Amino acid sequence: MKRSIGRAIPSTDSLVIFDACVRSMNFTQAGNALGLTQSAVSRQILDLEQFLNVALFERAGRHLTLTAPGKRYWEEVTPLLEELEAKTIRMQMRHTLQNALNLSVAASFCNRWLIPKLPQFLEQNPRALVNVASRVGPIDLSRTEFDAAIINAPSPPQGVMTKLLFSIRLAAFASPGLLKKKRRLTASDIATLPLLHLTGMPDAWETYLHRMGLDDVRVSAGAHYSLWLLSCEAALAGLGVALLPPELVAEDVKAGRLIRLSQIEIPRNLSYWLAWRETEDNSPALQAFRDWLDSRCPAI
Structure with missing residues (x-):
C-alpha cells in the first residue's frame, strides 16, 4: 500500500476509506460514497490491516463489525483527519481569497446586530469572507483558530489589541x-x-x-x-x-x-469590544472590518 514518505503512517487515502467503512459498516456503500468499487475498498482495508498488523474488522459474510483495536484506532485517527481537513481548508481559503476573517462573536450581538448588518460590509468588501461563530462567555484568542472576537466585558481583555465598540x-x-x-x-x-x-x-x-x-x-x-x-x-x-x-x-x-x-x-458595567491578536493587526480583512465598524458604531 501507499504510505507517507519518511513517516510510519499510512496514506490519508486509506484512512479516509477506513473512516467511510466505519460510518457505513459496508464496503459497497463506502465505495459508492467515495466513487470506488467494492473490491478497491476491500483491498485498501486489507492493506491497511497488514500495515498495522492488526485486524480492524470482523467479517461474517457481508456483515461487518469493528474489532476492539479497530474501534480504538478509528476513535483516535478520525479527529486528526478532521483537524487536518479543517486546517487545509483554512489555508486554501487564505491563499485564494486573501481576505478571510474568522470571527467569534458574543451571541446577542451576533444575532441582533452583526448578522443583519453584515451584508453592508460584504457589499463594500466583495472579496472578503467572514466566518462567524456565535459564543457565550469569555474567549482566549491565543488558544483558538479565530482571528478576532467581539465580546462584552467590563474592561478590555489583556494581552490582545482592542477597540471599544460601545458601552x-x-x-x-x-x-x-x-x-x-x-x-x-x-x-x-x-x-x-x-x-x-x-x-x-x-x-x-x-x-x-x-x-x-x-x-x-x-x-x-x-x-x-x-x-x-x-x-x-x-x-x-x-x-x-x-x-x-x-x-x-x-x-x-x-x-x-x-x-x-x-x-x-x-x-x-459592560461594553462591547473588538479584540484581536497583534499578529493579525495587518490582516487586510481585519483592517477592512475595523474600518467598517468605525463607520457604524458612532452612529449607534
Missing part, C-alpha cells in the same frame, strides 16, 4: 400588543406589566424604575432569560417588557415591532 446601557422595550395601545406609561404602569429579567442582572429593573422616579420599588416576579437575545425574542412575542441595549433592537423599533417605553437608560 452598554439598557432601556425598556415591549411589543405593541402588550401595551394595548397605551403609549405613555408611568413607572407605576410599567411595574404592573410582566417584567422579563436577565439572569445575570437581578437589580436591573429595580434600578430602572427607581431612575424613573418610583421610590417604593416593588419589582414583580417574572420569567428569567440568560441572554439579551432571548429577552428580545420574548419581548417580540409579547411575553413581557425587556431591558435591552437600544443598539440591539433599533431595527425592531423602526419597524414598529417594539416600542421604547421611556427615554430613561441605565448604564451597565
Whole structure:
C-alpha cells in the first residue's frame, strides 16, 4: 500500500476509506460514497490491516463489525483527519481569497446586530469572507483558530489589541400588543406589566424604575432569560417588557415591532469590544472590518 514518505503512517487515502467503512459498516456503500468499487475498498482495508498488523474488522459474510483495536484506532485517527481537513481548508481559503476573517462573536450581538448588518460590509468588501461563530462567555484568542472576537466585558481583555465598540446601557422595550395601545406609561404602569429579567442582572429593573422616579420599588416576579437575545425574542412575542441595549433592537423599533417605553437608560458595567491578536493587526480583512465598524458604531 501507499504510505507517507519518511513517516510510519499510512496514506490519508486509506484512512479516509477506513473512516467511510466505519460510518457505513459496508464496503459497497463506502465505495459508492467515495466513487470506488467494492473490491478497491476491500483491498485498501486489507492493506491497511497488514500495515498495522492488526485486524480492524470482523467479517461474517457481508456483515461487518469493528474489532476492539479497530474501534480504538478509528476513535483516535478520525479527529486528526478532521483537524487536518479543517486546517487545509483554512489555508486554501487564505491563499485564494486573501481576505478571510474568522470571527467569534458574543451571541446577542451576533444575532441582533452583526448578522443583519453584515451584508453592508460584504457589499463594500466583495472579496472578503467572514466566518462567524456565535459564543457565550469569555474567549482566549491565543488558544483558538479565530482571528478576532467581539465580546462584552467590563474592561478590555489583556494581552490582545482592542477597540471599544460601545458601552452598554439598557432601556425598556415591549411589543405593541402588550401595551394595548397605551403609549405613555408611568413607572407605576410599567411595574404592573410582566417584567422579563436577565439572569445575570437581578437589580436591573429595580434600578430602572427607581431612575424613573418610583421610590417604593416593588419589582414583580417574572420569567428569567440568560441572554439579551432571548429577552428580545420574548419581548417580540409579547411575553413581557425587556431591558435591552437600544443598539440591539433599533431595527425592531423602526419597524414598529417594539416600542421604547421611556427615554430613561441605565448604564451597565459592560461594553462591547473588538479584540484581536497583534499578529493579525495587518490582516487586510481585519483592517477592512475595523474600518467598517468605525463607520457604524458612532452612529449607534
